[in-house]
Amino acid sequence: MRYLIIIILLFSSSAYAENSYSRILEGITPNSITIIGETHKRPEAIRFFQSLITGYTQQNKCLTVALEIASSQQSLLNEIIQGKATVTDIEIAPAIDHPPFRALINDLAEIQKQNNCLKLIAIDAGLELKTNRDEWMAIKLAEQVGQAPILALLGSLHTLKIVDWNPTIAKKEPYVAEILASEGHDIKTYPQHWTERTCNTRNRLIPADQPEAVELLNSDLFALLNASKPKAAINIIDGIVL
Incomplete structure (x- = not known):
């Protein structure tokens, strides 16, 4: 019986993970923008994002991956892909920088070397740009909209x-998603919420129309803002990865 329970738990974990990204993958379509939200410096967030990239590229479809790196670093990103530089050379904001994030960049560069159908872009506004970061990132994302x-x-x-x-x-000042939505872009957004557990091997997608979604939205994000807490998550996000 003990082994049966373990097997059931393993299959349940797999099912939860599959559900979490398969529904998101279905929404990644031509001319669309999908934003996965993260709490910076969480390795789990990086792993989940990587699972989406792997799941999508295994369908032999082209994909543009955008990261919160200053767009002034794009030429250096290209050099990393060409083997002329290494991931240690790139400048990343201290609030975002951590080893798993740099490993992600290195992995994506290696993939792009072998697969021209994957494109890696840096979209953030660097300190040298005296502009609103969200406006800048929205512009850079809009420029890439296509097949x-x-x-x-x-x-x-x-x-x-x-x-x-x-x-x-x-x-x-609106955030990236609000700017793009107001311009009529097909945009889907999924912030992540990671619970503090010793062994957190399961994740699931909570659709925006579920009460749990607005509860997490208010406790996680709107608690940080000088704004009214919404009564529903619909139209604010498309779901939360828990």
Whole structure:
């Protein structure tokens, strides 16, 4: 009986993981932008993002992968792909930089060497650019919209399509997702929420129309903002990966 329980748990874990990214993969279509939100410096977030890339490219389809790296580093990214530089040479904001993130860049560069159908782009605004980061990233993503869909990994706040800011805030600056949605782009967003467990081997997708989604949205993201907490997650995000 003990071994049967273990086998059931293993299959259940696989089913949860499959459900978490298969439904997201179905929405990655030509002319679309999919943003996966992360809490920076979480290795689990990187692994989940990598699973999406692997799952999509195994279908022999082209994909553009966008990362929260200053766009001024694009030429260096290209040199890494060409073997003229290494991932240690690239400049990454300290709040984002951690070994799994650099490993992701290196893995994607290796894939692109063998597969021209995968494109890696840096979309963030560097310190040298005196501009709003979200506006800049939205511009860079919009420039890439085409037959090859875009899959981006950004901080989770950038996934919010609507924010009802406190009226006392004079300057209300929308996040990347809201800018792109207002321009009519086909955009889907999925912030991630990782629980603090010793062994967290399962993940699942909570659709935006589920009560649990708005609860997590309010406790995770809107708790950080000077804005009204929404009563529903629909139209704000497309789901949460738990």
